[in-house]
Amino acid sequence: MNVLAELRSRFRTALESLDATAGEYADMVLPSQDAKFGDYQANCAMPLGKRLGKPPRDIAGQLVEQLDLTDLCETPEIAGPGFINLKLKEDWLVSQLQQTINDHQQLGIIPTAEPKTFVLDYSSPNVAKPMHVGHIRSTVIGDALCRILRQLGHRVISDNHIGDWGTQFGMIIYGYKHFADEAALNEDAVAELSRLYKLVNQLVEHHETRERKIPEIEQQVVELVARLEQMHDATELEVDKERKKAAKQLKQAEGNLAGLRATLDSLRNKVAAVDNDPKLSELAAAHPEIGTAVLAETAALHAGDQTNQSLWDRFLPACLQSIDEVYNRLGVTFDHSLGESFYQSRLAGVVQDLTQRGLARESDGAICVFLDGHKAPFIIQKKDGAFLYATTDLATVQYRLEQWQPDTIVYVVDHRQSLHFEQLFATVRLWGHEDVKLEHVSFGTVLGEDGRPYKTRSGTAVGLSGLLDEAVQRAHKIVSENDDAREKPLLSAEERLQVAERIGLGAIKYADLAHNRTSDYVFSYDKMLAMNGNTAAYMQYSYARVRSIFDRGEIEVEALRAGGTTISLDEPAERALAVALLRFSEALERVVADYRPNHLTTYLFDLASAYSSFFENCPVLKAESDQLRNSRLLLCDLTARTIVRGLNLLGIQVVERM
RNA sequence: GCCCCGAUAGCUCAGCUGGAUAGAGCAACGGACUUCUAAUCCGUAGGUCGCAGGUUCGAAUCCUGCUCGGGGUGCCA
Numbered sequence: 172m173n174v175l176a177e178l179r180s181r182f183r184t185a186l187e188s189l190d191a192t193a194g195e196y197a198d199m200v201l202p203s204q205d206a207k208f209g210d211y212q213a214n215c216a217m218p219l220g221k222r223l224g225k226p227p228r229d230i231a232g233q234l235v236e237q238l239d240l241t242d243l244c245e246t247p248e249i250a251g252p253g254f255i256n257l258k259l260k261e262d263w264l265v266s267q268l269q270q271t272i273n274d275h276q277q278l279g280i281i282p283t284a285e286p287k288t289f290v291l292d293y294s295s296p297n298v299a300k301p302m303h304v305g306h307i308r309s310t311v312i313g314d315a316l317c318r319i320l321r322q323l324g325h326r327v328i329s330d331n332h333i334g335d336w337g338t339q340f341g342m343i344i345y346g347y348k349h350f351a352d353e354a355a356l357n358e359d360a361v362a363e364l365s366r367l368y369k370l371v372n373q374l375v376e377h378h379e380t381r382e383r384k385i386p387e388i389e390q391q392v393v394e395l396v397a398r399l400e401q402m403h404d405a406t407e408l409e410v411d412k413e414r415k416k417a418a419k420q421l422k423q424a425e426g427n428l429a430g431l432r433a434t435l436d437s438l439r440n441k442v443a444a445v446d447n448d449p450k451l452s453e454l455a456a457a458h459p460e461i462g463t464a465v466l467a468e469t470a471a472l473h474a475g476d477q478t479n480q481s482l483w484d485r486f487l488p489a490c491l492q493s494i495d496e497v498y499n500r501l502g503v504t505f506d507h508s509l510g511e512s513f514y515q516s517r518l519a520g521v522v523q524d525l526t527q528r529g530l531a532r533e534s535d536g537a538i539c540v541f542l543d544g545h546k547a548p549f550i551i552q553k554k555d556g557a558f559l560y561a562t563t564d565l566a567t568v569q570y571r572l573e574q575w576q577p578d579t580i581v582y583v584v585d586h587r588q589s590l591h592f593e594q595l596f597a598t599v600r601l602w603g604h605e606d607v608k609l610e611h612v613s614f615g616t617v618l619g620e621d622g623r624p625y626k627t628r629s630g631t632a633v634g635l636s637g638l639l640d641e642a643v644q645r646a647h648k649i650v651s652e653n654d655d656a657r658e659k660p661l662l663s664a665e666e667r668l669q670v671a672e673r674i675g676l677g678a679i680k681y682a683d684l685a686h687n688r689t690s691d692y693v694f695s696y697d698k699m700l701a702m703n704g705n706t707a708a709y710m711q712y713s714y715a716r717v718r719s720i721f722d723r724g725e726i727e728v729e730a731l732r733a734g735g736t737t738i739s740l741d742e743p744a745e746r747a748l749a750v751a752l753l754r755f756s757e758a759l760e761r762v763v764a765d766y767r768p769n770h771l772t773t774y775l776f777d778l779a780s781a782y783s784s785f786f787e788n789c790p791v792l793k794a795e796s797d798q799l800r801n802s803r804l805l806l807c808d809l810t811a812r813t814i815v816r817g818l819n820l821l822g823i824q825v826v827e828r829m
Numbered sequence: 830g831c832c833c834c835g836a837u838a839g840c841u842c843a844g845c846u847g848g849a850u851a852g853a854g855c856a857a858c859g860g861a862c863u864u865c866u867a868a869u870c871c872g873u874a875g876g877u878c879g880c881a882g883g884u885u886c887g888a889a890u891c892c893u894g895c896u897c898g899g900g901g902u903g904c905c906a
Binding site: 198202205208214218227250251254297338339535536537539544548553554555559587589590591593649650652685686687692695697703705706715719722723724764767770777780784790791792793828829 | 831832833834835840841842843844845846847848849850851852853854855861864865866868869870871885886887899900901902903904905906
């Protein structure tokens with residue numbers, strides 16, 4: 172049962188009987204901020220009173236008279252300026268829980284009244300380079316959204332838009348042609364390809380930095396220094412305001428200058444690192460045009476060059492397999508993995524169609540879509556004829572519309588690409604696709620404990636598998652130490668390994684999901700593996716503690732569920748737990764409303780807290796009577812099942828003992 | 830320059846379309862283990878919600894300006 176939805180629906184009826192257009196205020200029924208105000212509160216009397224020109228408390232009174240809540244709630248109370256406080260009836264709570272006990276499929280979750288079709292685009296790694304920390308958020312958030320939408324009864328098509336056709340592959344091809352070690356390639360193709368990619372990328376960067384970036388910044392420094400000279404003169408200004416402004420600009424310019432010089436230093440160090448390495452500097456000298464050569468290899472691939480195509484055919488399976496290994500470990504699956512290459516044949520048609528419709532035109536040799544409110548155009552074909560990810564994304568939208576007729580396409584991609592998606596969406600609209608909803612579900616950067624993007628000491632991105640290994644290893648240490656500290660250890664060596672895997676992976680996923688996706692978050696093993704606070708480990712521990720009661724008491728769960736015991740909620744901790752259990756649906760709806768899985772983690776944490784309180788205050792196996800014992804066991808059972816279901820919807824597994 | 834996002838307790842973060850005295854966890858302090866997993870629980874302390882105005886019955890939340898930080902910004906993805 173979605174309690175909130177039910178209450179809103181009852182309020183809607185009452186509101187409309189007061190004023191035909193007042194139904195919208197039903198959304199102002201909310202969970203109470205403070206338990207002392209009851210379980211839910213309605214704040215609609217204030218704005219409605221204002222609109223009708225009547226005292227809000229009178230409106231509240233009329234509303235309460237109109238409301239039909241007798242089955243659900245105690246008599247509503249009017250407080251303050253016109254808040255209506257609602258407290259759920261105990262017998263209603265009991266009846267709802269009672270229904271949930273044998274509802275294995277839905278566990279009380281109400282399927283949506285209006286199922287929609289979603290295409291979910293997430294993860295989207297590049298085949299050439301190993302997955303790194305940056306991919307984790309898209310993968311984990313996307314997977315959770317996929318599971319939750321499905322649980323609510325929506326049709327979801329998950330599609331991994333793999334980057335298998337871009338410049339990175341040109342790098343691999345170039346690397347293969349010039350630097351390949353055939354023996355290594357046969358031994359471990361992915362490792363060798365990754366080495367080639369890194370090498371070529373480094374050389375390209377090297378030339379790019381030396382020949383373009385550094386001179387550019389040097390030029391900027393010169394200009395800025397010149398401007399600073401003039402600004403010093405400006406401090407003689409008479410007028411206070413202007414002098415203040417000039418001082419501020421001076422300060423900013425000085426800051427900019429320092430920043431530029433720091434950038435310059437780091438770039439020069441990078442160049443020097445290659446120059447000082449005899450092997451690398453030799454390679455760099457031998458491949459002065461590597462940047463354009465790589466683009467040429469990419470262009471040749473796109474143009475159907477036989478050699479490059481066959482290299483692509485040869486290398487791709489191994490790349491995909493290594494990606495799949497990560498997904499298998501994470502338990503993430505996709506309905507489709509239609510990479511960029513899949514859309515190759517449609518790209519020319521997309522450009523042609525947009526051009527013919529007069530939506531795109533040539534500018535400086537490139538084909539561009541110019542959009543209102545955007546200074547920069549959306550470039551769909553480069554002057555050298557190559558297509559871009561803008562083109563592929565347009566073709567992808569077209570294909571998805573044809574193939575699946577979705578109501579919504581969701582892109583789980585980091586926030587740095589928001590401009591791209593703004594332009595993409597605007598272009599899709601111009602193209603005539605008005606009906607489909609397009610959502611960029613963006614998320615922030617994963618930071619290190621120093622507050623800067625999470626990188627290795629050498630400055631490269633942290634590899635994803637290493638990250639998972641580290642978390643699992645730390646989890647194993649914690650699990651072992653804890654178990655060893657017991658009088659009689661619970662876990663076999665094998666069990667410890669399995670538990671560590673689930674706790675470690677769960678920690679990473681949960682930490683990611685528990686943060687509001689739009690903000691950056693600081694990656695910390697210690698925090699994510701903590702037993703206190705809003706972590707996977709705490710949730711898993713809560714679950715294991717519930718299960719231990721069933722073990723200890725040798726309880727047959729099926730018999731218990733079929734036993735027909737009436738749940739009683741006399742203790743405040745029991746009642747609080749019951750209310751928490753019934754809010755599961757509500758939490759899932761909130762997740763879906765704005766694609767924020769952290770609403771579910773918050774819910775689960777609140778549920779686990781309510782359970783802890785209950786566990787502390789209400790003896791279960793030693794309850795005063797069999798009736799009470801069974802009632803509490805049922806509450807335990809429902810808690811355990813809700814935690815499992817909730818964690819599973821986040822892609823996290825539980826353990827029976829830890 | 831322009832555009833987007835952010836700033837909440839010492840630290841890491843919540844805060845649902847404006848609601849009652851702004852909440853967690855960590856760290857600090859004080860309690861609770863002959864007890865169903867103490868990897869826990871309970872309590873205390875800690876905040877001019879970046880700054881200044883405005884909108885209104887009511888603002889962390891909406892509007893304007895400012896400060897600071899991050900990101901993006903014509904042929905990478």
